Amino acid sequence: MGMACGVSIFPLVFAMSVTCLLMVAKCSNSTTIYEELRARGLPVGLLPKEIVRYSINASSGEFQVWMEQPCNAKFENEVHYESNIKGILGYGRIGELSGVSAQELFLWFPVKGIRVDVPSSGLIHFDVGVADKQFSLSLFEDPPDCAPQVNAHVEGELRAAW
Ligand SMILES: *[C@@H]1O[C@H](CO)[C@@H](O)[C@H](O)[C@H]1NC(C)=O
Numbered sequence: 001m002g003m004a005c006g007v008s009i010f011p012l013v014f015a016m017s018v019t020c021l022l023m024v025a026k027c028s029n030s031t032t033i034y035e036e037l038r039a040r041g042l043p044v045g046l047l048p049k050e051i052v053r054y055s056i057n058a059s060s061g062e063f064q065v066w067m068e069q070p071c072n073a074k075f076e077n078e079v080h081y082e083s084n085i086k087g088i089l090g091y092g093r094i095g096e097l098s099g100v101s102a103q104e105l106f107l108w109f110p111v112k113g114i115r116v117d118v119p120s121s122g123l124i125h126f127d128v129g130v131a132d133k134q135f136s137l138s139l140f141e142d143p144p145d146c147a148p149q150v151n152a153h154v155e156g157e158l159r160a161a162w
């Protein structure tokens with residue numbers, strides 16, 4: 001009796017967990033953060049390939065992405081991505097950005113915002129606080145490979161201090 005019960009419950013539990021897994025997979029498959037960028041006129045190459053998870057509030061545009069580890073990607077300048085990046089997505093712009101920094105003359109500057117001109121001028125603007133850095137939009141056509149790099153940011157700051 002007890003054994004019969006154990007046998008009958010196990011397949012049910014198993015079936016339920018498979019269903020859950022399938023639902024999660026379908027959910028995360030239906031949209032990606034790259035599609036969210038594209039839908040707002042932003043180039044998908046702003047975020048690296050290694051994104052494992054993201055969330056977005058459709059009404060406020062607040063988003064977060066997660067990667068396994070911090071990494072550096074090379075555009076014209078080197079860009080450092082923390083493993084958790086946050087910001088607010090709007091049409092043609094990302095505001096209140098955190099977790100992204102760009103290298104300029106051996107110094108690292110936090111990128112606080114990114115915007116493209118509407119209509120497009122072929123340029124993209126990075127707000128690095130002290131200046132508005134312009135890059136060619138064509139550099140950001142595809143999500144870049146991003147090399148794991150935990151310490152680059154810290155080294156840059158040390159060098160800046162000296
Ligand atoms: C999930 O993605 C795969 C490959 O990227 C695709 O073939 C499939 O149709 C997608 N499924 C859904 C439900 O979007």
Ligand SMILES: *[C@@H]1O[C@H](CO)[C@@H](O)[C@H](O)[C@H]1NC(C)=O
Nearest residue numbers: 055056057058059060061062
């Ligand atoms: C999404 O944003 C709206 C508007 O700012 C806010 O009222 C709501 O609480 C947010 N939802 C979540 C889940 O954070």
